[in-house]
Amino acid sequence: MRWFRDRKTVLDLGTAVLVAVLVGVGGAWPPAVGWSGVALVTGQVLPLVFRRRFPGWVLAVVTAATLARLLTTQPHNIDYVPVLIALYTVPSARRASVRWGLGGLSAAAIGAAMTVSKGPVDGALLTVAVCVVAWLLGTERQRHAAERAEFATQRTRFRLERLAAERRAQTARQLHDTLARTTTVMLVQAEALLAVGELTGADRARVDAMLAAGRDALSQVRETLRELRDDGESRPGPGVAAVLAELSAAGLVLEEEPALHRIPDRARDLADRIVSEAAINALRHNGPGVRLGIGVEATAESVRLVLRNDRRGQPTEGSGYGLESLRAQLAARGGSLEAGPAANGGWTVVAVIPCPAEPATATR
Known part of the structure; x- marks a missing residue:
């Protein structure tokens, strides 16, 4: 880039x-x-x-x-x-x-x-005609560049949405292969214990309660699987580097190479989605030539992303769902996301992603 x-x-x-x-x-x-x-x-x-x-x-x-x-x-x-x-x-x-x-x-x-x-013909008319042709050629080129940029943003957004669907499918497969299978085994063992075991009345009541809870859990897992299930095979989606490269080819200008390597793995998924969404919006609302700066401030407790483009474009009808969805996810994790016009012009997105340290594994 x-x-x-x-x-x-x-x-x-x-x-x-x-x-x-x-x-x-x-x-x-x-x-x-x-x-x-x-x-x-x-x-x-x-x-x-x-x-x-x-x-x-x-x-x-x-x-x-x-x-x-x-x-x-x-x-x-x-x-x-x-x-x-x-x-x-x-x-x-x-x-x-x-x-x-x-x-x-x-x-x-x-x-x-x-x-x-x-003279008026070889001088004025010829010169003005050539100048008008040069201006029209530039106008046509700008129109084609804007169309390519819009196509690139739509294609990138489609690939990101497809990636989200594939992740849901992968989650469904994991639930089926782990939680659903394990719950089924527990239920079978409990039913066998209830059938052949020498249990007191109180013990049978406990096993019945365990079976009822297990069946309810299995039912919820199956319901979740029905919501998540997708027939497509999982395919690798574009990473944030690929997204930025594709948008740069369409006209987005990065002010400098973003220091995305500073982001810890615990915050990587959300950070990549925030950067991708802000970059797509910058190019989509402002067109080719818009400059985007990506600042990364990482600490032991959180990651702060500051994304600023130098133009304040006009949002299209129905825009904003992507950032609103990310804002809700960040709020659920104790983070925040703010987007709006910058004081000195342009548009700024500021996101704070909490990434608390993973608890140490207890040893005996």
Whole structure:
């Protein structure tokens, strides 16, 4: 996952270098344009490295530097290539005013600047048309990325639900193979004792009470088995690492490698489910590019998880069941789970999972 994030940075850096080479091939590279041109070309190219994180700011800076170059030097069509790349990225911005307003203003400004040297057709119309195409391509790419992210979250949620069903099936098999079998053996032995044993009236009453309790317990076990039974074979479900990897491939960005190895085994199951649910919600409600930080604080008595994403998306209809279910389970164990907007923006999930030490085995 760290490699995935670094790969995006490398791609953006490579894009900036490629644009710099194109500008050089086009004859617009210093020292022919002087040191002022060095600053303007740098303002055009360098911000492209950060275009995914700050699409609006990058478009504004690149547009300003490009306008300055077009108005102070002999324009080349290749001079506004950095603006096209920034326009391709700006549809990923969260604010509509940035996507539409800033994108349109940038295209109009570059078209007006090209009119001075190229005329209204080869300058303005051609430039605006190319800028609009770049923006539309970015919009289409963002739509496909959002669809892939939604598909990935739904598929991950389905796999987690399937895992829960398989765990119920495994629990049913274990109950059948252990408790139900043992209870049946106890009942058979008690009935044999009642049939052939030389018992007093009081002893027979005790055995009858034991048989009644055993039959009631066996009946409850069978009822539980009917609720849990599933015909499917148990298959391994995705671990939290696989879930995070799948969501990262769909657009989730982890701020750093989570220290999940600090979580003790006693809290592992709940912790994995909390991390998976928070990560799914972050990508589902905010879309590709959302950044998620996962903090782990483990002590001898509890584990505290702090999961914060940098955007506050709009929950879809019927959302929240997963965290509510986890909150109920934590409350039953003496823990807690809180979710809501962060003070400085974004969304935060804070969970405390009690993990008391296992009692020592008594020795004689």
